[in-house]
Each structure stands twice: as C-alpha cells, then as structure tokens.
Amino acid sequence: MAQKLFKSVRLLFLHLVISLLVTSFVLLLTQDILFELPPLKNAELSLIDLRFRQRGISPKIKQIPDIVIVSISRESFRNLPAKWPWPISYYTRLFRNLHKAGASVIGVDVTFPPSFQPGSEEEYEFRKIMKELGNIILAGKVRSEKTSFTLDEEVPHYDNRFIDTSSRFGIVNLPADNDEVRRRYMPFVYDIDEGKRIPTFSMAVLNAHFHQSSMYTTEIEDNNFQYTTRSIPRFDATSFLINYYGVSGTFPKVEFSDVLDSKDFKTVDELKLVGSETNTFDDPDYGLLNDSIFADKIVLIGSWEPEDKDLFLTPMSEKEQQGSMMYGVEIHANVIQSVLDSNFIIRQPFWMTVLIVFGLSLFTFVFTEGLKSIRTKYSAIIEILGVAIILAELFIIYWASVTLFVKGDFLVDTTSPSLAIIVCYVGSTVYSYVAERRQKILIKSMFSRYVNPTIVDELVAHPEKLRLGGERRELTIFFSDIENFTQISEKMAPENLVAILNEYLDVMTAIIIANNGTLDKYEGDAIVAFWGAPIPHSDHAFFACRTAIEMQKTLEGLQKVWEKEQKPQLRTRIGISTGEVIVGNMGGASRFDYTVIGDYVNLGARLETANKQYRTNIMISENTYNQVKHKVVARELDLLVVAGKTEPIRVYELVCEAEEKISKEKKEFLEFYTEALRLYRQRQWDAAIKGFESALTIFPEDFPSQIYTERSQLYKVSPPPDDWNGVFFLRTK
Secondary structure, three states: OHHHHHHHHHHHHHHHHHHHHHHHHHHHHHOOOOOOOHHHHHHHHHHHHHHHHHHOOOOOOOOOOOEEEEEEOHHHHHHOOOOOOOOHHHHHHHHHHHHHOOOOEEEEEOOOOOOOOOOOHHHHHHHHHHHHHOOEEEEEOOOOOOOOOEEOOOOHHHHOOOOOOOOEEEEOOOOOOOOOEOOEEOOEEEEOOOOEEEEEHHHHHHHHHOOOOOOOOOEEOOOEEEEOOEEEEOOOOOOEEOOOOOOOOOOOEEEHHHHHOOOOOOOHHHHHOOOOOOOOOOOOOOOOOOOOOOOOOEEEEEEOOHHHOOEEEOOOOOOOOHHHOEEHHHHHHHHHHHHHHOOOOEEOOHHHHHHHHHHHHHHHHHHHHHHHOOOOOOHHHHHHHHHHHHHHHHHHHHHHHHHHHHHHOEEOOOHHHHHHHHHHHHHHHHHHHHHHHHHHHHHHHHHHHHOOHHHHHHHHHOHHHHOOEEEEEEEEEEEEEEOOHHHHHHOOOHHHHHHHHHHHHHHHHHHHHHOOOEEEEEEOOEEEEEEOOOOOOOOHHHHHHHHHHHHHHHHHHHHHHHHHOOOOOOOEEEEEEEEEEEEEEEEOOOOEEEEEEOHHHHHHHHHHHHHHHHOOOEEEEHHHHHHHOOOEEEEEEEEEEOOOOOOOEEEEEEEEEOOOOOOHHHHHHHHHHHHHHHHHHOOOHHHHHHHHHHHHHHOOOOHHHHHHHHHHHHHHHOOOOOOOOOEEEOOOO
C-alpha cells in the first residue's frame, strides 16, 4: 500500500514538474520576456483583430458621439476656389465658423510645413485666432514612428511652423505593429533633446476638453496609465489598446468646404453661377450653424484622401480590402471617444495567464498521457479521442476569448494557452512512446533466447547483417489466427488459457521450423512467419503451403486429445501471400528485429481474415497458387479487392498436397464447383445455380457454394453492369 502511494506521489510530482517546464517554455516564447518570436506575436495580434471583427460595431457607441470630423476630401478640393495646399486663411475662417457653431475643442490633424511667406498677414490672423480661442490643438510629427516613449529624431517644431511654446499640440504619429496594423496608442512621447514629455494628439485634445495644461501627460502605474480620474489599462509598457467603435465612417463627418461656405464666402459653384447662394454653413433653414451638429462637440479636422497617405490598417480592417482601412483622424476620434466614455480594453493580467497556462498544461498532459496508457485493440479510437479533446480545448479558448471581448471588453491571451495545449499533447505522446520503448527493450532482453535458430545461424555466418536495414526479396508470408479466441478466453481461467495456448503455439512453431520457415513473431494467439529468408529457398511458396496443411492436420489430432481432456476446441485460419517485400534487421542501433514489411505482408494478414467470409481454413493468393499449382490441390474462391487495395486479386482455398489421395466425393465436388464458377463468370445464372447445387448435394455445408448460389439468384433478378468482372469488395480487414 505504501509503495503504491509512493508511486502515485512520484507520478504526480513528475506531472507537476513537466507542467511547470511547459508553462515556463510557453511563456518564454509568447510573453516577450527575453525576446520576441514574430510568428507567435503576429498570431496573437491577428486573433485580437478577429475578436474586433466578430464584435463589429461596439454596443457602447453613442447614438450622437461627442466627436465630429471635418474631412479634407476630393469634394472640398473641387468646391473651394484655391488650389491645394490651401491658404492659411481657410483654416482661420474654419476655426471662426466652428467657434460660432459651438465647438468645444478643435483638433487639427494637419501639419503646416515652413511657409514661403513667413510673418504674412494671413499667418498673423491664424496665430491670433489660436490665442483668442485657446482650444485649437495642432498636430506635430516626428521623422519616424517609435514604439517607445523616447524620441531621438526630432523634427524642428515637430514639422509644424505654428507650434511654439504657447501652442497646444500633440504628436500624431501612430505606432504600428509588425504587420502595419494600428492597434495601440501611446499617451505621450519623451523628447530627449528638450527633456520633457509631449502628449500625443488625442491626449492633447483631451487636455483642452478637460481644461488641463497643454503639456499635461498621463502617469504610469503598475498596470494603468492614470489620466485625471481615469485609469487606462496598459497593453504594454508604452501603450494601450485602442477600443475601436466600428469601421471607417462610424463618426459623423462634415466636408471642410461646407463649414467655410457662409454668406461672405464664395465656392466654385457660386462663382460660376452668379446669384446662386448655397451657404451650407449659415443658411437659416439648413445651415450647419443652426443645426447644433458642432454644439459642445470636439471637432477633428483631417484628411479623407488616400493620396495623403494618412490611411491605415486597423483591427477592423480586412487586409485584402482597401476600402475597409481607416483614416488617421478617425483613429484619433476612436481614442478620444473611448477616454471620454472610460471605454477601455482590459488585458488579462500576467499572473492570470500563468495560472491558466499551468492549469491547461497539467490537465492536458495528465489526461492525454492517461488516455495513451489505456491498452485496447481500439487504439485508433483512443488517438481520435485524444485529438478531439485537444480540439475541444482549443475551441473553448477561442469561444471564451471572443465572448469575454464582445461582452466585457476583456482581452485574454489565446496564443499562450493554445500553445501549451499543443506542446503538452506532443509531450505526452513522446513521453508515452519513450515509456513503451523502454518496456519493449526490457521484454526483448528477457526473451531474446527465443530468437529463431535459423536467424541466429545466418547471423553467426554473416555478422555484417547485424547492421540496420533490409533488402528487397520475394518471400512467402504466413499468417495464422485462432478462430473466436476472445470468446474462448472469456470462458477459461487465465492459467488454463495460457497452458493450452502455449501448447498450441509450441506445436505449430515446431512445424514452421521443420519446414524451413522463419518465425517472425507471435501476436497474442496469432503466428506470423515467412519463407525464403534469411536463407534463400526457391520452393518457399510450397513449404509455406505444406506447413499450413500440416498445421491443420496436426490441429485435428490435438482436438481429439483436448476433447478427452475437456479442453476447448481450437480452430485456426491461415492466410498465405507471395510477393516482393523488404526483409532485414529493423529497429534501433542497439535493438532490432529481423522481420518483413511490404504490401504482400499486409495481404497475407487480409487473406487470413478473409477466411471468415467464406468459412474456409486456408486461403492463398494468386501469386502463391501460380508457384505451387502443380504441387497442391486448390480451388478458386473469388476475385477480391481487399481493404486498403484497389486492384482485384484471385484467391484460392488450399485443399491438400497433390501427392495426397483425395476421396472420390471430394474430387467430384471440386469438379462441380469449378465448372459452376466458370458458368457464373459467364453470367449463365441458371446453369451456375444448378452446378453449385450439385456441389452442395455432396457437401451441403460448403459455404462458398452457398454464397455463389445466392449471388447467382440475385444477379438473375438484378443483373450486374456490363463492365462487371466478378470482383467482390472485401470491406473488413
């Protein structure tokens, strides 16, 4: 009892250690602890995108968002008299009109490079309106997008000539992941040269909205960025995930030209058609000034033209669809709205990832290793069940990740647990294989004395054959199996069963050895042997057939003895196949078996099993028959397509050796049967039925004759197709 308990504790400890090792290995690969593995990183990012697309439009989107976008698009280019780049006075007018319409903050996602007319009246008016309103946020850029807070490549004035110490501005560069998708947003950057933090564009707009100072930035806490009273969950050390509300076009959009078009401004159409007034901004009936679209709203001004290269892939995008991408100004709108709503994506904490990965590793390894330890003839079902469990675990992870994201904005790690499951499944397979291999080596070392003497003699004479490998050679393969052995074993005590089985195997093996055969192996009650190797023999097919005949005769004598001893009556089915196979030493460098492999080996096994279909005792292949037809008596059984094959083969029932005298009745029976089979193949159904019935008058229990009688009667009513060649498909193995 204590020993059993110790073994269980040791096994549990082993499972825990393996699970801890797998957990450490998986987290090292997926959590960027020491390095980043791009394929796994990209897989996790793609799964984030999948969850966004599964969710679609966020259920938290307001019917009337807090943000309105003023778009700089082709329509505005067409409607405005001046050519691009527009004069700065257009923006001054735009700011004044938006202020009149009640805009609370104006964010300009447009940079203004150095001017050829610095200090002009237009620039003076632009700077003046910025100071008057105090709620205009300019956009600054750096030369390259960074994935950290630190900027070591500064552009003077951040690529905007209106940015100075008194300006409200933010950096508009959007960090991209390896696949160029914009998923993250940095709340600020750090300017090394200036030694200060600079808010990014969206955060600068929010600063104005919440009446914070222009350079106010978030504070970094353990798992959050703290912005005023809002805690923004961190995705990594420098950024948070953007909680996109929908695809491009989710936020309301107004044309730049429509905001300019007041009664004192002439559009292209108004200039062409003198006296025509549209005044989309201040018309008393339908103008933007009076419909409250901008009232108390954050207004973002940005490009809506693909040529401006301000169009990006987002998690909501399908990469193969250009139209599903999103403009930079929209991305900023999503960031601002999510902060206003405190609508953030919460990433699963690292400690939770560790627990989940460890738990799944332990469960998967213990469960799959336990499954593989089950000993059953239905091993394929065990393997299928193991794979099904793995697939079920992976599906549950996927389903849970989508559900938690859609309903709770909770982002769980999917790559780590999925990889842990796969690694543990592979690990349990390797573990089971190694354990089984060790057991087989132990068993072989214990029973190596039972190696066939002919193999030992050949290897002593030719030690070079000790090397691994094999050679192609024509051999005759022999399979025998006891009929209904499972039912017999269930009715006997184990010691009695072993005794009778050992007696049977001992006698049958002796017959094989006496006829120059090589014993390959025992498979329970089955015997596998072959002729023609290691010592070549031209009559290998005949000796295999002689062995089968002698085994059946010997078994008849044993049955009489067993009947007197009140032991069960064993009956044996035999299959014999002749053909080219690979024979030689196969296995590992330290342990190997002298055995055969190839299609004709499999065919021999199929023929042994096929005896059940015809209730025969010895079935041989056509190749075997062609080599022994002058030395044995056999009758053709059928044209079979055995399981795993597509081409038909002719099979025969081995009756006896040609030298053996057979009774007159037996000879007459074979003549009736052979002639009836010929008539059957010629579609002469009535004549065939008559012939098989004549055979049955001699041996009424002959099952092949019964089969062909039934087939002939069936085909008589429903003839086979014109291309029928008499082939029968054997579905069972």
